[in-house]
Amino acid sequence: MKINSKDKLIFDIAVIGGGASGMMAAIWAAESGAKVALIEKNQKLGKKLLITGKGRCNLTQENFTKDTLLDDLGRSGKFLFSALAKFGVEDTKEFFKAEGVNLKTERGGRVFPYSDSAEDILTALRKRLATNKVIVIRNNKIVSIQVKDNLIQSLSTKKGEILAKQFILCTGGKSYSGTGSTGDGYSWAEQFGHSVIEPEPALTPIRANDKWIEFVVGLTLKNVKLSVVQNNKVQDERFGDMLFTHIGVSGPIVLDMSKKVGELMKKKAKVHLSIDLKPTLTFDALDKRIQRDFQKYQNKQFKNSLEDLFPQRLIPVMIRLSKINMEKKVNKVTKEERQNLVKLTKNLIVSVTELVGFGQAIVTSGGIDLKEVDSQTTNSRKIKNLYLAGEVLDLDGPTGGYNLQICWSTGFLAGVSAAAAFKKEQGKEQED
Ligand SMILES: Cc1cc2nc3c(=O)[nH]c(=O)nc-3n(C[C@H](O)[C@H](O)[C@H](O)COP(=O)(O)OP(=O)(O)OC[C@H]3O[C@@H](n4cnc5c(N)ncnc54)[C@H](O)[C@@H]3O)c2cc1C
Incomplete structure (x- = not known):
């Protein structure tokens, strides 16, 4: 009219x-x-x-x-x-x-x-x-x-x-x-x-400043557990899919978590996210699973032993963060190194800097x-x-x-x- x-x-x-x-x-x-x-x-x-x-x-x-x-x-x-x-x-x-x-x-x-x-x-x-x-x-x-x-x-x-x-x-x-x-x-x-x-x-994406994220921009993680941690305590958690972006993390469980992250950030103490890449396995079950993979790939180099465990694009990041020499033969990886890899898989840390504002909410x-x-x-x-x-x-x-x-x-x-x-x-x- x-x-x-x-x-x-x-x-x-x-x-x-x-x-x-x-x-x-x-x-x-x-x-x-x-x-x-x-x-x-x-x-x-x-x-x-x-x-x-x-x-x-x-x-x-x-x-x-x-x-x-x-x-x-x-x-x-x-x-x-x-x-x-x-x-x-x-x-x-x-x-x-x-x-x-x-x-x-x-x-x-x-x-x-x-x-x-x-x-x-x-x-x-x-x-x-x-x-x-x-x-x-x-x-x-x-x-x-x-x-x-x-x-x-x-x-x-x-x-x-x-x-x-x-x-x-x-x-x-x-x-x-x-x-x-x-x-x-x-x-x-x-x-x-x-x-x-x-x-x-x-329901906003979350900015993060971890250098490694730039190597996995566009990668979606399916069926992971995302926790928000403050003062060494898990404050909330979500299961589902998330995505790495050029500014940090996004995707359904990140958006859903953003409100809680915003509330926690107001309390001033530092907030970080923790991704459990294998939420259905306990620490011990995952350790056993990795031992089986290491058995299967025992004569390969460490860098070639992770394809059953992680999405292809995440492997170089996990290798770097695990601090295990990637050229090392799998059968030379120590128990301590392997268990650190388990810890990393269950607790991949994303450092939150801020929420993205109204423009992308x-x-x-x-x-x-x-x-x-x-x-x-x-x-x-x-x-x-x-x-x-x-x-x-x-x-x-x-x-x-x-x-x-x-x-x-x-x-x-x-x-x-x-x-x-x-x-x-x-x-x-x-x-x-
Ligand atoms: C990218 C994106 C994706 C989304 N996807 C989903 C989804 O898949 N599922 C879901 O459930 N929700 C989704 N949402 C949320 C959902 O779109 C909103 O919650 C919903 O559209 C809000 O509707 P509303 O009518 O309250 O407000 P709006 O849709 O914001 O409508 C308000 C209207 O008022 C008009 N207006 C404002 N001021 C004046 C004025 N002074 N004079 C005249 N007109 C005025 C505006 O122009 C606007 O058209 C999404 C939101 C975004 C931004």
Whole structure:
């Protein structure tokens, strides 16, 4: 929809931000027949959605249920109980299937469109927005919000004023700001009297300064255990896959660990990561395994005895770090040297320097304090006609489809709740 700068547009419900949560909220707000506007500052809706899952869009997570909420999201998981009960993983799958998107589930419960194209998810949402007659106003930044007596009165946009009875704020977090998520919602929330928990980059790669990493850039390690260590104590651990990059480490278990690493780094004491390359073997079992390999390759040089144990590209690194002479015959490697190799295999240390910032963070942790939002409706406890959904809230999950499911669930709840509030108010006006 095109609007001119002198226009004053009037809607029943206005949704601010056309990302995953805003589109879902607008769709369900309009389902009841309310006149809904979705306002997006970019030329296109869902710019961030298109880059999710490396363009494949991991849209939800099979194992994300009401029962796992606290484990998956920590204490803030409680807030999502109602939203997930009303619009959970199965509802999400049904929603997209109804729009003609075939889905598939990959390892670890990650759900993707069968086509491996995030574009299909966006197309489905746009189709449903059109079916429900949502008025999409693109390329229109909201610059300020007018509030009187704890009620939003209007939105001032680049092109004119927008009036509505109910409002839904879905401006996202602060990561990948090029997609439009510049944290605008946080300042408005503060202006409305909400507390905003300090937004921090989360699910980020981790910078490391170990020289050897440059020899394995691009190498993925599968099924390893990653621990974060501070004050000689393992503070947290993850099993799965990780990746070496030109700045340090990344990949699913590193991203998931980054929030904890960030928290620990604030305590000042040094933090490092420890990779157990053979987590299913105890120290003794691994020692026996290496003895068998050494038996097999007894007449070879040490440098040619490790191909059954490590990925090819990691072998030169492990040789160097083990400090065993690589030209040495395997049958001359001492017990002490072999046991040091076992130790190294179970404790390959990565020295953390810092987390990569918002520029490469998958999500923002922190945001509008959940204590000030009604979890049954997503209604703000500060502004009567305001509902909140998606990453702007102080909610974030691990990788694997959790974060988009948070958007679908809270978007749905905000949409139907704003529509119900509008209907109620309309009913009252008719009675008067
Ligand atoms: C690289 C990457 C990969 C990811 N992959 C996955 C994945 O595979 N699975 C998963 O579950 N999660 C993934 N995520 C996380 C997920 O994309 C986000 O959690 C989710 O998109 C947040 O949606 P949202 O609607 O809350 O916010 P956003 O998607 O950030 O949308 C907010 C919208 O509001 C608009 N806006 C902001 N301010 C204004 C304003 N003043 N006026 C008008 N419009 C405004 C913005 O332009 C934007 O379009 C990924 C994130 C990134 C960065």
